[in-house]
Amino acid sequence: MLDWIFEGIINWVSSIVTDLMDAVSDMFLQALGTDMTAMEEYFPFVGKAFTIMQYIAWAVLFLVTVWQLFRTFGGPVTEAENPLVLTGRGVLFAILIGYAKPVFTLILDIATAPYTALMDIQLSAEDFTFAGIEQVMANGLTSVVAIVSVVGMLLLIILQIALGWNYFKLLLETVERYIVVGVLCYTSPLAYSMGASKTTAPVFRSWCRMVGSQLLLLVMNVWFLRGFSSSMGAFIGNGGALSTGNGSVFLWLFCAIAFLKTAQKFDAYLSAMGLSVAQTGSGMGMELLMAARVITGVGHGAKSAGRVFREPSGTGTGRATATGTGAAASTFAAGFADKFKGNSYVRDAVVAGGNRMGADGTVGFVARVFGGMAARNGALLSGDSIASVAVRPANVSGMIAGEIADRSLSNYMPHMSGKQVSGTEVTGGQISTKVVGSDGKETSVELFHATQFEKPEGPHRVVSASDGSQWYQIASGTGAGEFYDAPKFTGNQNEAAQVAASFPDAPSGTTLRTVDSGVIEASYGDHSTLWYNSGFYEEPSAPHGTMTDASGVEWYTIQQHAEVPMFEAGEPAQPYNQALFQQFMPGFDREVFSVDGFQTFDGEFEVRHEDGSGTKFYDTARFAPPRGDYQVYEDSKGGQWYAVGGNAAVDRVPLFEQGKPVYDGDSVLTMNVDTVRYKTTPIRYEEPKARTIGNNKAPRKKR
Numbered sequence: 001m002l003d004w005i006f007e008g009i010i011n012w013v014s015s016i017v018t019d020l021m022d023a024v025s026d027m028f029l030q031a032l033g034t035d036m037t038a039m040e041e042y043f044p045f046v047g048k049a050f051t052i053m054q055y056i057a058w059a060v061l062f063l064v065t066v067w068q069l070f071r072t073f074g075g076p077v078t079e080a081e082n083p084l085v086l087t088g089r090g091v092l093f094a095i096l097i098g099y100a101k102p103v104f105t106l107i108l109d110i111a112t113a114p115y116t117a118l119m120d121i122q123l124s125a126e127d128f129t130f131a132g133i134e135q136v137m138a139n140g141l142t143s144v145v146a147i148v149s150v151v152g153m154l155l156l157i158i159l160q161i162a163l164g165w166n167y168f169k170l171l172l173e174t175v176e177r178y179i180v181v182g183v184l185c186y187t188s189p190l191a192y193s194m195g196a197s198k199t200t201a202p203v204f205r206s207w208c209r210m211v212g213s214q215l216l217l218l219v220m221n222v223w224f225l226r227g228f229s230s231s232m233g234a235f236i237g238n239g240g241a242l243s244t245g246n247g248s249v250f251l252w253l254f255c256a257i258a259f260l261k262t263a264q265k266f267d268a269y270l271s272a273m274g275l276s277v278a279q280t281g282s283g284m285g286m287e288l289l290m291a292a293r294v295i296t297g298v299g300h301g302a303k304s305a306g307r308v309f310r311e312p313s314g315t316g317t318g319r320a321t322a323t324g325t326g327a328a329a330s331t332f333a334a335g336f337a338d339k340f341k342g343n344s345y346v347r348d349a350v351v352a353g354g355n356r357m358g359a360d361g362t363v364g365f366v367a368r369v370f371g372g373m374a375a376r377n378g379a380l381l382s383g384d385s386i387a388s389v390a391v392r393p394a395n396v397s398g399m400i401a402g403e404i405a406d407r408s409l410s411n412y413m414p415h416m417s418g419k420q421v422s423g424t425e426v427t428g429g430q431i432s433t434k435v436v437g438s439d440g441k442e443t444s445v446e447l448f449h450a451t452q453f454e455k456p457e458g459p460h461r462v463v464s465a466s467d468g469s470q471w472y473q474i475a476s477g478t479g480a481g482e483f484y485d486a487p488k489f490t491g492n493q494n495e496a497a498q499v500a501a502s503f504p505d506a507p508s509g510t511t512l513r514t515v516d517s518g519v520i521e522a523s524y525g526d527h528s529t530l531w532y533n534s535g536f537y538e539e540p541s542a543p544h545g546t547m548t549d550a551s552g553v554e555w556y557t558i559q560q561h562a563e564v565p566m567f568e569a570g571e572p573a574q575p576y577n578q579a580l581f582q583q584f585m586p587g588f589d590r591e592v593f594s595v596d597g598f599q600t601f602d603g604e605f606e607v608r609h610e611d612g613s614g615t616k617f618y619d620t621a622r623f624a625p626p627r628g629d630y631q632v633y634e635d636s637k638g639g640q641w642y643a644v645g646g647n648a649a650v651d652r653v654p655l656f657e658q659g660k661p662v663y664d665g666d667s668v669l670t671m672n673v674d675t676v677r678y679k680t681t682p683i684r685y686e687e688p689k690a691r692t693i694g695n696n697k698a699p700r701k702k703r
Helices: 002-024 037-042 046-050 051-080 083-098 100-120 130-139 149-187 188-193 202-238 248-265 266-272 286-309 325-339 344-350 362-375 383-390 403-412 492-501 573-583
Strands: 399-400 420-427 430-436 442-449 460-463 472-478 510-515 521-523 529-534 544-548 553-557 592-598 604-608 614-619 630-633 640-654 671-680
Touching: 002 614, 037 046, 037 149, 046 051, 046 248, 051 083, 051 100, 051 188, 083 100, 083 188, 100 149, 100 188, 100 202, 100 430, 149 202, 149 248, 188 202, 188 430, 202 248, 248 266, 266 403, 266 430, 344 362, 344 399, 383 420, 399 403, 403 420, 403 430, 420 614, 442 492, 492 510, 521 671
Parallel strands: none
Antiparallel strands: 399 420, 420 430, 430 442, 442 472, 460 472, 510 521, 521 529, 529 553, 544 553, 592 604, 604 614, 614 640, 630 640, 640 671
């Protein structure tokens, strides 16, 4: 059983190595030619700074020339140069500095011919993929040691790692040699600044030799890489056999590794021949170190796995005595779940900053590499993986962002399921995203962990994550109402269960009817009032209470308006109105002569007294307290009223007949009319104002 598991691990690692070799194969030579396109596009600064390098070179050339000319005053003692020759060389190299880049481009064009010729050679043996190399090597090893044995599998993985590592080292050498040529190109003005004087001319000559040597090395990159590619194709075709009947997988493998190592050290060989080349690449034996680290990492991972799968110790001196398949399975599952969170390697591959949560060492590194590949190809993060970042302190959590955060958010925040989100960022104690609704309106949504942040002062909602943690949700933007509104109600008694679930603190028997977005009419008993959602409306100035729904959103409950009896109009109805008023306002003890109920529907009405004075009543739920003198009376139904007294007065008003004023000559006829003048009139409360979008403040962090 263990052999089968180990063989599966080895095959998996082998496929990783070959897939990595395939992923980078044949891309470097096409991208890195003898032109400076890649250099300028990957490092745009060097192109922009080239002019500055020219100015520096001119300054250095000027200083060198002036210093050498100054030395001529010393005569034979200073061994000064001929001033005319020195000046002529200075002018020549000043011109070369100005044309440094075109000159170097011309030299690169000369090197393009052999580079292109080597690239254009057609070899059918190069038409291959690295994916078949492990199978050919496995078949070749069966004649030496059984591949099913642990020794054979270890030998296979070591050989593959050695081959792959040397191949990657050669690719790195290729890139380094290209970069050296680029550096020589974009710093060439400094080399020209050394050419005017005999004293500094050796620096310029050394630079020229290095340019030629590096261009030769750049061309040899093609020779070595294409030579290795043809060797790989030939090996997959014949398994390492030679036409003489000799040869084996080991001979080919050693030849291939030696070829790669020779290619890596070719700069040293050219240097030994007297050419000036830059020494690039890592030291010898790095491939052995890499292979050793991988094997050590595998061993470390196996030890870690063993600790996970091992049965827990029992109490006392003995071990746990649970036996049987069920006990073993439960022990394994419990240990594995405790040690590794779901898709933690994918999470570690995409998290920016913070502490890693998966395995360490080489195994963890390789796992994160493939976790990143999975993330780029549509993988999702589980709720536990997001929680391991979201609920941690901000200084160690790191951040999850990008497309994988957008795709995975609903796994942690179930209420976001089905919403179109973008720009999601998850970090310690805080999550932010943008949501576009079906109507095209965009909303910025921010969530704050309830244990790390204080309760927000403004409108917010309390939501639960998949791990059970509580979060304060604040929404702002044109579509923010969707994140605060309650379900739609029709006022039907059959919605009692839905009302109780949405508003647990509502009085029993309450019925709700949705009037508008963020506005609900609530009725209970003989009471009826309007509730305004704090996410839609600012806090009203009228008397009100608050009602919190099940998701934590506050609703402003406007105080119920006072109701006025239906007074009748006309002089004959006044005795009836007087009696009705006394029943309605029992605390008002002044004699009432008549009642004017014309404006009772608007929360105000007036009564007159025998002496011609009057009293006007205003509903305290609709009007602000008036200035000056007033009294407050309570009606028979519990409503509160401001009572403002007025004095009798006479107004002269135009005389109308059939709707038209009556004239006496040029003057309008008037008549005296008894009226009441009031010293003050209260101001009516305004309707709740719609909340300004984007004014929601983030909560303060708990200390």
